[in-house]
Amino acid sequence: xxxxxxxxxxxxxxxxxxxxxxxxxxxxxxxxxxxxxxxxxxxxxxxxxxxxxxxxxxxxxxxxxxxxxxxxxxxxxxxxxxxxxxxxxxxxxxxxxxxxxxxxxxxxxxxxxxxxxxxxxxxxxxxxxxxxxxxxxxxxxxxxxxxxxxxxxxxxxxxxxxxxxxxxxxxxxxxxxxxxxxxxxxxxxxxxxxxxxxxxxxxxxxxxxxxxxxxxxxxxxxxxxxxxxxxxxxxxxxxxxxxxxxxxxxxxxxxxxxxxxxxxxxxxxxxxxxxxxxxxxxxxxxxxxxxxxxxxxxxxxxxxxxxxxxxxxxxxxxxxxxxxxxxxxxxxxxxxxxxxxxxxxxxxxxxxxxxxxxxxxxxxxxxxxxxxxxxxxxxxxxxxxxxxxxxxxxxxxxxxxxxxxxxxxxxxxxxxxxxxxxxxxxxxxxxxxxxxxxxxxxxxxxxxxxxxxxxxxxxxxxxxxxxxxxxxxxxxxxxxxxxxxxxxxxxxxxxxxxxxxxxxxxxxxxxxxxxxxxxxxxxxxxxxxxxxxxxxxxxxxxxxxxxxxxxxxxxxxxxxxxxxxxxxxxxxxxxxxxxxxxxxxxxxxxxxxxxxxxxxxxxxxxxxxxxxxxxxxxxxxxxxxxxxxxxxxxxxxxxxxxxxxxxxxxxxxxxxxxxxxxxxxxxxxxxxxxxxxxxxxxxxxxxxxxxxxxxxxxxxxxxxxxxxxxxxxxxxxxxxxxxxxxxxxxxxxxxxxxxxxxxxxxxxxxxxxxx
Amino acid sequence: xxxxxxxxxxxxxxxxxxxxxxxxxxxxxxxxxxxxxxxxxxxxxxxxxxxxxxxxxxxxxxxxxxxxxxxxxxxxxxxxxxxxxxxxxxxxxxxxxxxxxxxxxxxxxxxxxxxxxxxxxxxxxxxxxxx
Numbered sequence: 040x041x042x043x044x045x046x047x048x049x050x051x052x053x054x055x056x057x058x059x060x061x062x063x064x065x066x067x068x069x070x071x072x073x074x075x076x077x078x079x080x081x082x083x084x085x086x087x088x089x090x091x092x093x094x095x096x097x098x099x100x101x102x103x104x105x106x107x108x109x110x111x112x113x114x115x116x117x118x119x120x121x122x123x124x125x126x127x128x129x130x131x132x133x134x135x136x137x138x139x140x141x142x143x144x145x146x147x148x149x150x151x152x153x154x155x156x157x158x159x160x161x162x163x164x165x166x167x168x169x170x171x172x173x174x175x176x177x178x179x180x181x182x183x184x185x186x187x188x189x190x191x192x193x194x195x196x197x198x199x200x201x202x203x204x205x206x207x208x209x210x211x212x213x214x215x216x217x218x219x220x221x222x223x224x225x226x227x228x229x230x231x232x233x234x235x236x237x238x239x240x241x242x243x244x245x246x247x248x249x250x251x252x253x254x255x256x257x258x259x260x261x262x263x264x265x266x267x268x269x270x271x272x273x274x275x276x277x278x279x280x281x282x283x284x285x286x287x288x289x290x291x292x293x294x295x296x297x298x299x300x301x302x303x304x305x306x307x308x309x310x311x312x313x314x315x316x317x318x319x320x321x322x323x324x325x326x327x328x329x330x331x332x333x334x335x336x337x338x339x340x341x342x343x344x345x346x347x348x349x350x351x352x353x354x355x356x357x358x359x360x361x362x363x364x365x366x367x368x369x370x371x372x373x374x375x376x377x378x379x380x381x382x383x384x385x386x387x388x389x390x391x392x393x394x395x396x397x398x399x400x401x402x403x404x405x406x407x408x409x410x411x412x413x414x415x416x417x418x419x420x421x422x423x424x425x426x427x428x429x430x431x432x433x434x435x436x437x438x439x440x441x442x443x444x445x446x447x448x449x450x451x452x453x454x455x456x457x458x459x460x461x462x463x464x465x466x467x468x469x470x471x472x473x474x475x476x477x478x479x480x481x482x483x484x485x486x487x488x489x490x491x492x493x494x495x496x497x498x499x500x501x502x503x504x505x506x507x508x509x510x511x512x513x514x515x516x517x518x519x520x521x522x523x524x525x526x527x528x529x530x531x532x533x534x535x536x537x538x539x540x541x542x543x544x545x546x547x548x549x550x551x552x553x554x555x556x557x558x559x560x561x562x563x564x565x566x567x568x569x570x571x572x573x574x575x576x577x578x579x580x581x582x583x584x585x586x587x588x589x590x591x592x593x594x595x596x597x598x599x600x601x602x603x604x605x606x607x608x609x610x611x612x613x614x615x616x617x618x619x620x621x622x623x624x625x626x627x628x629x630x631x632x633x634x635x636x637x638x639x640x641x642x643x644x645x646x647x648x649x650x651x652x653x654x655x656x657x658x659x660x661x662x663x664x665x666x667x668x669x670x671x672x673x674x675x676x677x678x679x680x681x682x683x684x685x686x687x688x689x690x691x692x693x694x695x696x697x698x699x700x701x702x703x704x705x706x707x708x709x710x711x712x713x714x715x716x717x718x719x720x721x722x723x724x725x726x727x728x729x730x731x732x733x734x735x736x737x738x739x740x741x742x743x744x745x746x747x748x749x750x751x752x753x754x755x756x757x758x759x760x761x762x763x764x765x766x767x768x769x770x771x772x773x774x775x776x777x778x779x780x781x782x783x784x785x786x787x788x789x790x791x792x793x794x
Numbered sequence: 795x796x797x798x799x800x801x802x803x804x805x806x807x808x809x810x811x812x813x814x815x816x817x818x819x820x821x822x823x824x825x826x827x828x829x830x831x832x833x834x835x836x837x838x839x840x841x842x843x844x845x846x847x848x849x850x851x852x853x854x855x856x857x858x859x860x861x862x863x864x865x866x867x868x869x870x871x872x873x874x875x876x877x878x879x880x881x882x883x884x885x886x887x888x889x890x891x892x893x894x895x896x897x898x899x900x901x902x903x904x905x906x907x908x909x910x911x912x913x914x915x916x917x918x919x920x921x922x923x924x925x
Contacts, residue, residue, distance in 0.1 A: 383797055383800045388800075392804075395804075395808075399808075399811065403815055406815075406819065407819070410819070410823060414823065414825070417825075419825030419826050419827055420825065420826055421823045421824045421825035421826060421839075421840065422823070422824055422840070423819060423822045423823055423824070424822055424824060424838070424893070424907070426822050427818050427819060427822035427823075430818045430822075431814070431815045431818050431819075434811065434814070545857030545877065546857075547855070547857065604880065604884070623852075623857060623878070623880070624852045624880065746852070746857055748857075748878070
């Protein structure tokens with residue numbers, strides 16, 4: 040803890056108040072959970088004040104950033120006078136301390152609608168939920184963003200130029216909403232175990248789990264798009280520990296959503312879902328530990344360095360993991376659940392298999408990301424690269440696509456024979472077959488990829504068929520799951536095409552010289568200086584096979600403050616493929632220009648690799664110069680030169696013309712072996728000539744050159760479209776489940792007890 | 795098939811998958827090694843070191859960045875080739891991690907991915923290569 044004088048008191052007091060009110064709310068809610076109804080008012084008020092205190096501390100930090108109050112260390116470290124307002128806002132979550140504050144900010148806010156959606160479980164659920172907020176608060180008190188410097192610097196250190204991006208303004212806050220939401224299903228599960236009342240936990244937790252799934256998914260999509268479109272990492276996903284840290288809870292969340300669906304419709308898997316809810320929350324904590332503790336410092340520099348909170352994060356994981364383990368171990372057996380009576384070939388089996396597949400994926404990603412920790416005690420600790428994830432996830436994706444293709448036609452009771460299901464799926468399978476034929480025609484070579492394509496498109500088609508049918512029956516509200524699965528089919532095709540069939544080539548373009556690449560032709564036109572709208576960038580004309588020209592502007596510039604070289608790719612997105620131009624290197628070249636050389640008669644000099652001797656003037660170059668001069672006509676004088684180059688001598692005679700009017704003309708003459716010469720001036724009194732050379736030796740112009748990585752990524756747009764469709768489906772499901780929740784609360788107390 | 799048979803099949807498949815995943819994990823693990831171990835090795839490994847000042851060059855014809863890493867402890871050096879975008883703040887890096895394998899022909903370490911660590915509070919940036 041820091042001395043008072045080192046703290047910016049408005050912010051620090053708000054954080055302490057939040058801590059005090061959170062403790063009071065915890066006390067109140069635990070009392071309420073124990074049956075003391077009179078505690079409800081106190082607990083709610085305490086929670087409201089806790090929320091206000093958190094809002095106040097966030098507000099203080101925001102104002103400090105807006106005022107650019109560099110006395111505050113955090114403001115000094117992450118912002119600067121030159122930052123526009125939206126980057127100044129992004130500085131809020133640019134550092135570790137601020138990101139815990141924004142996490143807590145959302146956590147506190149989410150508690151407000153949460154209180155209204157939990158009915159009789161308010162005490163235990165909010166008790167656990169406040170406990171989770173307290174964990175963050177303890178870290179925030181330790182990692183106080185309101186530390187002050189003992190002097191006020193004139194300017195801050197600025198924001199990392201890599202983070203100066205519009206995506207930085209929206210991606211992290213959305214991510215933290217997703218993290219904050221992960222505590223909700225956890226609280227429901229723990230409360231149900233604690234109070235031995237799990238009858239309606241799934242109905243109540245379901246919309247929250249869906250919301251978490253949607254929000255975290257959106258954040259991951261934005262992060263992927265950021266990496267792809269502006270950071271120029273070449274892809275939307277690199278299996279980096281930081282990316283995986285958000286993917287793992289999302290995968291567990293996806294499994295939870297499916298498990299809750301099963302529980303709601305079949306009253307089964309109640310115990311498994313409680314474990315899943317715990318895993319979602321713990322994986323958020325674990326991901327935070329991986330990226331914030333410095334354990335991966337040598338394996339991803341993307342992650343934050345150790346700021347001394349690893350102990351706290353391990354403590355949090357141990358506390359919540361221990362609490363969950365204790366409750367699960369002692370109470371899970373008391374949770375009533377129905378045995379599985381469905382036949383093997385039924386919808387339920389397919390859902391369980393799909394959930395297992397998703398869990399396998401989550402487990403594999405967790406193990407891969409933890410490789411540096413798992414191998415820590417080996418002789419050489421190491422990490423696994425993208426090829427591990429790609430290889431291991433391929434069979435999982437195949438299984439998922441297979442299940443998705445048939446699940447729309449499976450029934451719970453499994454009344455239909457396998458043949459009947461196949462018959463119903465036939466149109467979809469035909470679509471898959473057709474797509475596979477097209478794929479094979481377009482160059483799909485790997486048989487596994489062909490099977491994958493077949494299954495993915497079949498899944499897309501069968502689910503779409505189902506969505507259309509439901510829409511026609513005016514039951515679109517219940518089509519959320521199918522619609523999401525249409526998106527999964529789309530995204531699987533996009534994943535395969537863009538990762539396995541991208542073609543990449545590196546070229547160096549000389550300014551003005553077209554280079555053909557396959558059916559395209561690329562010309563580096565010019566390098567544009569920074570202007571009011573944009574950074575320094577190259578202009579590359581890409582001529583497509585149909586003759587249309589796309590002007591691409593890959594950026595390559597130096598950040599003013601840090602002198603870092605930054606690059607941004609230029610992307611031409613099309614429905615069939617993206618053309619991705621990533622700058623590698625730019626050399627401005629040198630303009631060359633004329634070298635001047637003054638020679639007296641019979642004098643010789645070296646220039647570049649040539650020796651030049653001036654033999655004398657030729658006054659008869661174009662008619663007699665003296666006659667023309669006295670007649671007032673244009674005069675031409677030749678300079679007779681002997682140029683020796685590589686042992687060969689050549690005689691040339693560049694001409695100098697002038698008129699009475701003062702107009703002069705000195706056309707350059709080409710030399711054998713390259714370069715040109717012209718007569719720049721004639722010094723008649725000294726009998727000397729001034730020659731201009733261009734393209735000889737050091738005077739040769741070096742054209743500007745741009746090195747590019749040019750990649751054609753087929754069907755990458757399907758990745759984004761697939762995600763949009765998944766979100767649309769998820770939103771439909773969320774609306775449907777939230778509506779059911781309202782029904783649950785509208786029941787009279789007696790009916791509620793029976794529910 | 796009875797339910798029991800299905801369950802057994804499922805467990806067998808899961809175990810097979812676990813074995814497959816474990817094998818993939820072992821083959822794609824890139825351990826940290828010394829320069830001496832990296833030289834002449836055939837598997838993908840990672841090495842760390844400081845950038846030798848002035849050793850950086852960009853070869854346009856090969857589209858490759860070449861530089862020398864120096865191990866601060868042993869003083870050993872390693873010539874590295876990297877085909878990709880030069881990372882931001884590459885020159886100011888206090889430490890560079892290169893992931894790749896030894897390429898015996900040109901006798902240099904061919905890196906597929908670089909991790910660059912900076913001295914400032916910028917808690918790191920990275921450059922990746924997606925292959």
